[in-house]
Amino acid sequence: MADVGLVAGLVLLIVLALRGVNILLAVLVSILVIGVTNQLSLADVFLKFFPFGPSGAFSFAGNFLLLFLCGGLFGRVMAASHAAQGVAVGITERLGHHRALWIAMLVCAVLTYGGVVVFVVMFTMYPIGVTLMREANIPRRLYAAAIALGAGTFTMTALPGTPSIHNVIAARSLGTDLFAGGWYGVLAGLVMALGGMWYLQWQWRRAQAQGEVYVANDKDEQMAALAPKEGTKLPGLMLSLTPILVVLITIMLPRVLTMAGVTSAWQTFANSQPVLWASFALLVGSLLCYLLFASVRKDFVATAGHGVDDAMLPLINTAAVIGFGGVVIQTEGFHAFAAWLLSLDISPLVSVLVSANLISGITASASGGLQIFMSSLAPAYLEAGVSAEVLHRLANLAAGGLDSLPHSGAVIALLTLMGLTHKEAYKDIFVVTVAIPLLAAVIAMLAALL
Template structure:
């Protein structure tokens, strides 16, 4: 009984500390101490075994995915330094017009994240551009933040096949599938997330206009606007700016194309069995193309590469810390009882996957953290229940992208902090587009799979 109360108290404490702006690593360490002590786990095992080095330990995760995070950070920073990221944004802006600013924000974020730019880099790329968009189109800051969250943290993260996101790679690595596994279900869910999410944001924008809610500048805006391209500064065209992203995606998909035509080779087998290394290689290839195509980045490539590494470290540490929190949680009897209860529910196995992956991601407030724990602790049982690895890959990914964006999510906190917003001001809109709608999309994908399989 005390252990179960400790689990609840530890999770509640983590959420509370995160909401109060406490560093997520510090919040995790305090919370795991509460959970460990109330569950009679030796302190030395908590901090020297389960949290850092267990199967779902922080350092275990960081070691396995360090290269992918570093290459993602490098590619994102090189895209920004070359002005290719801004070229994508401005090109789509010219195509759609500033009146469609929310759609532009979603599309640019989606293109960048689908091409491998890490979410945190996308946030910093979009905010300077967003200052101009918000001012020109009179968009409330809270809605622009939600548009960024929709484009960067939903369908390109867990749904669209082929994305080099950490979530897609975790599933591929754990299940020996490729990054395109369960692709049609992912496409279905992506259309629902993007369509319903943008419908909601446009509806809220019109309501804000009727109520006289305007864009209000803050102190951050002037500073961040300085990071945007200077007026009159030449930018690469949309086609050229997209070239590195297209190359990244083409590199990832190439082994699958070759396999479909019957070509077999050692490197192709390597690409299929090593999704972390292959996705990292694809991001390096994209970075190299930026170096070749864009003179601005050649002048500061070493500096940009170093900044890219810095960009990757904080997301890696925060994600690893939350996964380490889960690594302690799964050592408790309460978690094992919870897992057994989930597996024993008299519901279809795919529905059970939807429920369990959602709840675990909610506990960790991280889709990648929840997915890592799900794959190490529950996925084997679902495979034994007869779910195909490719289907489990996609459904688990979709489900993990539901409750992951609760208030204590590191990405949510980073976005609100960057844009100078509070949870009270902006979290409702972020919740709708990153929690409610993705959960609905994932459930529809589950229903479609039950009908078709």
Template sequence: MIANLGLIAGLGLLIWLALRGVNILLAVLVSIFVIGLSNSIPIADIFLKHFPFGASGAFSFAGNFLLLFICGGIFGRVMAASHAAQGVAVAITQKLGQQRALWIAMLVCALLTYGGVVVFVVMFTMYPIGVSLMQSANIPRRLYAAAIALGAGTFTMTALPGTPSIHNVIAARNLGTDLFAGGWLGVMAGVVMAVLGMWYLQRQWRRASANGENYQANDKDKQMAALAPATDQRLPGLVKSLLPIVAVLATIVAPRALQAFGIQSQWQQFALGQPVLWASFALLAGSVLCLVMFVPVRKRFVTVAGQGVDDAMLPLINTAAVIGFGGVVIQTAGFHEFAAWLLGLDIPALLSVFISANLISGITASASGGLQIFMSSLAPAYIEAGVSPDLLHRIANLAAGGLDSLPHSGAVIALLTLMGLTHKDAYKDIFVVTVIIPIIAALLAVLIALALY
């Protein structure tokens, strides 16, 4: 009884501390101490074994995915330094018109994140440009924040096949699948998220306009507007700006495409069997292309690459900390009872996957953290139950992208902080597009898979 109460108290403490802006690593260390103490886990085992080096240990995860995070951080930085990221945003704005500001925000964020640009870099790219969009279209800031969240943190993160996102790579590495596993289900779910999300945001915009709610600038807007490209600044065109992203995706697609044509080679087998290394190589290839194509990057590549490494460290540490938290939680009797209950439910296995991955991601407020914990603790049981690795890859990814965006999510807090908004101001719309709609899309994918398989 005390052990289960301590587990619940530790989970609640983590959420409470995260919501109050406490550093996530510090919050995790305090929370696992409470959990470990109440579950009679030796302190040395908590901090020197389960948290750092277990199957779901923080350092185990960081060691396995360090290269991917670094390459992603570098690619994001060179895309920003080359002005290619801004070039994509400005070109799409010119083509669609500022009156379609919400569509612009969603599409640009989706293009950049699907191509491998780090989410936080995308936020910093879109917000300065978004200030003028919000002003000209008179869009409430809360809705623009939700459009960024929709484009950067939903369907390109968990649904669309081929992306070098950490979520896609975690599943591929643990299940022995490739980045295209369950592809058509992912595409279907991604379309549902994008269409329903934009329908909701456009509907809310019309309602806001009818109620007299409009754009209200704050100090953050004035600061960020100064970072937007000057009107006389020469930016690369859309095609040139997209070439590095195309290079990343083409590198990832190449082994699968050659396999489809019956071509086999040693490097191809390596690429398909090493998703972390191959996705990292693809991001590095995109960075090198930026170096070749864009003068601003050539002038200061070493500095920009170093900044990219710095960009990668905080997300890596935060994600690893959450996973290390899970590494302690899965040692408790309460978690094993919870897992046994999930696996014992008299429901189809894919529906059980949907429920379990969602709940774990909700507890950790991290899709990547929840997915890694799910893969190391529950996925083997589903494989034994007969779920195909490809289906498990995509359904688990989709499910992990549901409850991950609860109020204590680091990405949600970062977006609100960046834009100078509070949970009261903007979380309702973010919740709809990043929690409710992804859950609907994931559940629809489960039902279709059950009907067809």
């Protein structure tokens, strides 16, 4: 009955998420089912394991609140200054509308790698994308997949140095820095970016051959109104990129100085505090936007407030999923599952790939799955001889595979934003955010084994 209840709770979470039920409400109902069937004290479930356990919702929120807030602030000031739009328009002018899929991927990648929150990136790219889709006659489903590829794959888990929550979770848990396992990440990132774009271009050619074209809907008209008006003066590409480059340079500086043989107290602090240093880098980028762009200075307090609002929903949703995992790991079924994974007669690196993927698939969240993996299974892999640097990058890559199943919050948000259904668009999103990232993780794992 306990195992049946555990599976039922997982299935219920997936079903409720697919039906559009608020993820926090879906989690609370699901952990009730798991708690009752596993004979866990409901007081412990709702007042201990879910909120404050090692993988509790509020434990996670408390540890990463600053990072989410600084990320939300940076994303909002980039949007308010029109720098985010300046990046998109600048790249479009250089590549041309006929490369719309490349443009969508590259702009999303630049913004997310620099620390702009993924939901802000979606809202930035979609209004501009309406023009791109119309000019290039691209089916909407393929443009949605291009956004997903650029915003939710290689910059999220693969490329070293990014202040993404996934990179920071691994660094904080393992005592590594944001560049750990960097070469494996670069290899996997190239597979994801080039493999995903090859697939999308192939699908576009097929769509053209079959007469499939861009068809506008009500969402497109609404979002097109949010795009910069014709004649609006946007900052140039290099000026728009400057805050992003400053964020990345700030993050990289302690690492570069250490490699050059320079040591100081602040470097030690920066390398040992990935949450604080990444947050500081995003704050520096936000202040630079304030100095560079007069449009931000006009109403900075309100803009900062909107940035906080942007951060809270992703933080609460992510924390809720992690709290769900915090209840799951208290069950005997999960411990039996973990023991089975660790007892498999396979390489520890293969086991890392399998276990992190499965946990992220269950929670439909790369960050949620990674946090649960780090708190429950990572110590065993370190004891088995896996280096912290390799574990950091490989676990990140694995967590970014099955996290984008149909009940993923980010997938649902993207489809809802663009007015698409799973039937219309999920196949392409699945290929570029699940199938190809899984392949990339396997290639990185093989490189680590060799």
